[in-house]
Amino acid sequence: MKEGPPIAQIAALIGDPARANMLGALMSGKALTATELANEAQITRQTASTHLKKLTEGQLLVQRHQGRHRYYALANEEVALTLAGLMGLADLTGQSRTRTGPKDEALRTARACYNHLAGEKGVWLYESLCKQGHLDHKDGTLYLTDNGRAFALTFGIDVDKLENKSSALCRECLDWSARRSHLAGTLGRAFLTRFEEIGWVHRAPKSRAIIFTPRGNREFANHFPL
Amino acid sequence: MKEGPPIAQIAALIGDPARANMLGALMSGKALTATELANEAQITRQTASTHLKKLTEGQLLVQRHQGRHRYYALANEEVALTLAGLMGLADLTGQSRTRTGPKDEALRTARACYNHLAGEKGVWLYESLCKQGHLDHKDGTLYLTDNGRAFALTFGIDVDKLENKSSALCRECLDWSARRSHLAGTLGRAFLTRFEEIGWVHRAPKSRAIIFTPRGNREFANHFPL
DNA sequence: GACACAGTTCGATCATCATCGAAACATCCC
DNA sequence: GGGATGTTTCGATGATGATCGAACTGTGTC
Numbered sequence: 001m002k003e004g005p006p007i008a009q010i011a012a013l014i015g016d017p018a019r020a021n022m023l024g025a026l027m028s029g030k031a032l033t034a035t036e037l038a039n040e041a042q043i044t045r046q047t048a049s050t051h052l053k054k055l056t057e058g059q060l061l062v063q064r065h066q067g068r069h070r071y072y073a074l075a076n077e078e079v080a081l082t083l084a085g086l087m088g089l090a091d092l093t094g095q096s097r098t099r100t101g102p103k104d105e106a107l108r109t110a111r112a113c114y115n116h117l118a119g120e121k122g123v124w125l126y127e128s129l130c131k132q133g134h135l136d137h138k139d140g141t142l143y144l145t146d147n148g149r150a151f152a153l154t155f156g157i158d159v160d161k162l163e164n165k166s167s168a169l170c171r172e173c174l175d176w177s178a179r180r181s182h183l184a185g186t187l188g189r190a191f192l193t194r195f196e197e198i199g200w201v202h203r204a205p206k207s208r209a210i211i212f213t214p215r216g217n218r219e220f221a222n223h224f225p226l
Numbered sequence: 227m228k229e230g231p232p233i234a235q236i237a238a239l240i241g242d243p244a245r246a247n248m249l250g251a252l253m254s255g256k257a258l259t260a261t262e263l264a265n266e267a268q269i270t271r272q273t274a275s276t277h278l279k280k281l282t283e284g285q286l287l288v289q290r291h292q293g294r295h296r297y298y299a300l301a302n303e304e305v306a307l308t309l310a311g312l313m314g315l316a317d318l319t320g321q322s323r324t325r326t327g328p329k330d331e332a333l334r335t336a337r338a339c340y341n342h343l344a345g346e347k348g349v350w351l352y353e354s355l356c357k358q359g360h361l362d363h364k365d366g367t368l369y370l371t372d373n374g375r376a377f378a379l380t381f382g383i384d385v386d387k388l389e390n391k392s393s394a395l396c397r398e399c400l401d402w403s404a405r406r407s408h409l410a411g412t413l414g415r416a417f418l419t420r421f422e423e424i425g426w427v428h429r430a431p432k433s434r435a436i437i438f439t440p441r442g443n444r445e446f447a448n449h450f451p452l
Numbered sequence: 453g454a455c456a457c458a459g460t461t462c463g464a465t466c467a468t469c470a471t472c473g474a475a476a477c478a479t480c481c482c
Numbered sequence: 483g484g485g486a487t488g489t490t491t492c493g494a495t496g497a498t499g500a501t502c503g504a505a506c507t508g509t510g511t512c
Contacts, residue, residue, distance in 0.1 A: 011246065067510070086308060
C-alpha cells in the first residue's frame, strides 16, 4: 500500500472491486467465511485471502476463528456507517448503472445495514419513534427517552443489557440517496433482531433484503404509527 | 477505471494519494486552480490535469472557467460530508501516524470544512445553537426554529436568501474521531462567512485552520453560550 | 491414521495506471 | 502580432498490485 494521506489508504482499500464486493456482502451485518466471501467477489480463495488480510490490517474487518472456519465481519459500526455513506454518495453521483431492478425494489423497501433496519421501513421506524417521543435529540446527540425505554422494554428489548456494550445505544445512519436518517446503534440492531424473533421478518437468503411477512407488515404499522 | 460495484469506483478515485491530497486541499471549501492543486499534491501539472479530469468525470469535483484559470471545487456538500466521514474513520482506525503536531492543534480547535466551521469551535457553535433553541430536530431532520431565524437575522444572516438555494439549509456533519456533530448546510457556511466579515476569524494561508482573533474569541463565547 | 475441507503463503505473470517530457491549445497582456 | 502564463493532450515508461497455480498449515471426520 502506497504511503500518502490517511484517507487515501482507507479509500484504496475500499476501492478495489473485489474488496468492495466483500465489504458489500458484509454490510448485512452477518459474519461470513473466507470461502463465502471469495464466492461473493468471484475470485479464488487465495486471492480472497490476501484481500482479507489487507482489510483486517487496515482495521476495516475483524476475524473470528471457529473451528476450521474463519469468520470475517465489519470491524465496528463506524466502518459500517461510513460505507453506507459512500454507497449513498455513489448512488447520488450516478455511478450506479442498474436502475430500479425488481430485486432493488425489495432492497429499497427494507434491507439490513450492519444488522439494523434500513430502507423505507427503516426510515419509517425511525420517524415513528421520534414522533412518539421515544427518541429525542439533546445538544446534538440522539438518545432514548424514558418513554422510549419503557416502550422498548414492553417490546421485549433489554435496554440495560444494551447499554453495557461499549458502542453507542442510539445512532443515526444517513443515506444520501434517500436524504433521510434511520436508527442505527445497538438499539437499532436490537429492534431488527426482535423483529426476526417474533416472526415479523426474515432475511432473504443471499441478499441484504429483509422480507416482511403479511402479519409483520400489519403489526409493524400498528406498533409504529407515523 | 475498472468496473465493479459503484462504491469501488468512488473509493478508487479517492484512494490515490495524489488525488486524496487534492481533495484534502479542497475540503476547506475554497476553489483552487489546477496549478495550485498540482503543487498541493506535489506532482507536475500534466499529471494533476489527468487526475482532475477523472475526479470531475466521477462527479466529485466541478470546474469553473475564469479567464485562463480553471478553478476546481468539491461538487456539492454530500461529497464534502462523505469525505469528512472518511477522514474521521481514517483517524479512528489509526491510519494517521503523525499524532498531535503543533499545527494539528490549531486544526483541532477550529478548521474550515467545506466552508463551514468544524473542530471544537464548530461543535461549540452547534451545541450552543441547539441549547438556545435555535436549532431543533423534528422527525429526524434538523431545522431552524423561529427563534433561530430571528437570531440569525440579527446576527446579519439573510436566511430567506439562503433558503432559495437548492441545497439544504441545516445539515449535520459528523466527525467520527470527535464522535460529535456540528452544523453544516448553507446556514453553517453562512455563519463562518459572517464570522470572517465581522473580523472574528481569518483563515490560515495554506491550511484549513481557522484563526480566532482575541476579540473574536471573546465575542464568540458571549454570543454562543453553552 | 488417512482423507477431506478451510485457509494461507509463495512465486510468477500480467494489466492497470500514475507519472513525466514534449508538444499543443487557450488566454491574457503589452 | 508576440511573448508569457495556465492548462490539457499525447506517448512512452515504470512500478504497483491483483490474480492464480501450486504447495503448505491447520482442523474436523471416518
